[in-house]
Amino acid sequence: MKFNQVVQQRIDAWNEVSLAFGPLLLGESDDWATARRNYANHQAQHPTPAGVSVQEIHMAEVPATMVTPQEVINDRAMLYIHGGGYVAGSPSGYHGIAGNYAKLLNARVYMPDYRLAPQHPFPAAIEDTLAAYRWLLDQGIAPDSIVFSGDSAGGAMTVSVMVAAKREGLPLPAAGAALSPWPNLEHSGASMLTRDGIDPTVNLAGLNLMAKAFLNGTPKSDPDASPIFADVRGLPPILVHIGEREVMLSDAMRLAAHLGENRVRVTLEVWPDMFHVWHLFAAELPEGRKALERAAAFLDESLKAPC
């Protein structure tokens, strides 16, 4: 499939800003700040929809961004967990996805700026995101008015932070939507080989470097790092979105199967021709917009009905 020129140019630009991470992860360079800033600035080029306001806040100790639509129903809130392979990405690159979600769900969207590897390896990202969720609950927002979503590493954390919350005895949110999740750091899914080179933005070699930086010696099969191995019993309904061109295709399907085997209500959607986190392209690609609409509809079903 040929994408239109705007989409193709953004994919090319994504690859350009991603290239800088290779030398950093290999220890041949150390200017993480510049590479991360360029990456976030690239992502921020996806437009923020009209009619939302953006504020920098703190969720307990964790810096965060809150995106607010014109109308919020019932104190509804989404915890959105951005991607970036646990080494890059920041809320500033996700005003587009968050703004779309905020309008579609009439919910405030909270994006924690969790700590990144290799400076802050596993489990820092999960700890910070769990702290942000605990802070949301401490504000008095009912758990059945809260949903999680996230992409890539954040798609895995959509599940792993719920598992951590369950272990801590916290009430669970109403539902979750894992967009192009990276749920298995063992990379044992067949598509890691069959889609390598076909996924236009992610490749196996890059994922191996990021996984190593994040894990810092923790086993790849640690259930908090790879939720396909986690005790997911009792989790709320989960939607998994995965593109058919993605290297993560097989592992995302395995995540859905693992959830289903463990009595979690799960919906898996495989989108032909789509690539890693095509939801970022909601403004440029009809499938991006449509995918966010479907994710919002799935989450909306589990949220408390308006009083």
Add this chain to the structure above:
Amino acid sequence: MKFNQVVQQRIDAWNEVSLAFGPLLLGESDDWATARRNYANHQAQHPTPAGVSVQEIHMAEVPATMVTPQEVINDRAMLYIHGGGYVAGSPSGYHGIAGNYAKLLNARVYMPDYRLAPQHPFPAAIEDTLAAYRWLLDQGIAPDSIVFSGDSAGGAMTVSVMVAAKREGLPLPAAGAALSPWPNLEHSGASMLTRDGIDPTVNLAGLNLMAKAFLNGTPKSDPDASPIFADVRGLPPILVHIGEREVMLSDAMRLAAHLGENRVRVTLEVWPDMFHVWHLFAAELPEGRKALERAAAFLDESLKAPC
């Protein structure tokens, strides 16, 4: 989970009428007609929704039942392929599901009364259903106004008849919904063991007997008998519904994965607590009604918009 008394009684009655097939399949009895009649009569107790008419017709050489709602949009048609392990079941038992679909989709629902094993083993059922589809096309109904759905053996045929149609060069329908499909006669999915005895209506021993009668020596892995092995490239969007208590859970998830790996747009929904073809219980169980509504919404998205 305890079901309400009406549902539990019907499950018990289903098991009662199913028991008769054991001696038949083992060759210890030969009154197939009575067993099949009792089975169909039991299924016919699920109520037919108001506002549909039911006619016996022929689709070419194949006897069939047509269910018509008060309003039909754009000549829309569904080919509904009933279940019954390839040895039992008939359209007379499916006026409920067909009537619900007819009203939800504003479509005529056609149910071929395909030949059954062991009298007519593989591939008779698939040949008859394919002939019925060819007849629908011959009536001048546009393929993009046609959808397939089916349950259990008919859920597998929802895919295998599309594969056969593709092989014959026929145009494909707009979409399909496989309800609790039985897609792998090798029975290699883990849930064949982990859910045996938990699925309240189907068990592995019974499936093995029915598969043997149907296959009549054909290998279990024949792609027309077990569509998890079929060449499914180019198929239209497919929805897979499976209950989390079903022995077919793992194989249904494998069907979804196989479709996704082969670039088919696929949605898999795993429903906690649900059992084999709970859609039959649309009148008695809220989840049955809800599942048919979701299947209809999925199919509707792919059908030609009203002119």
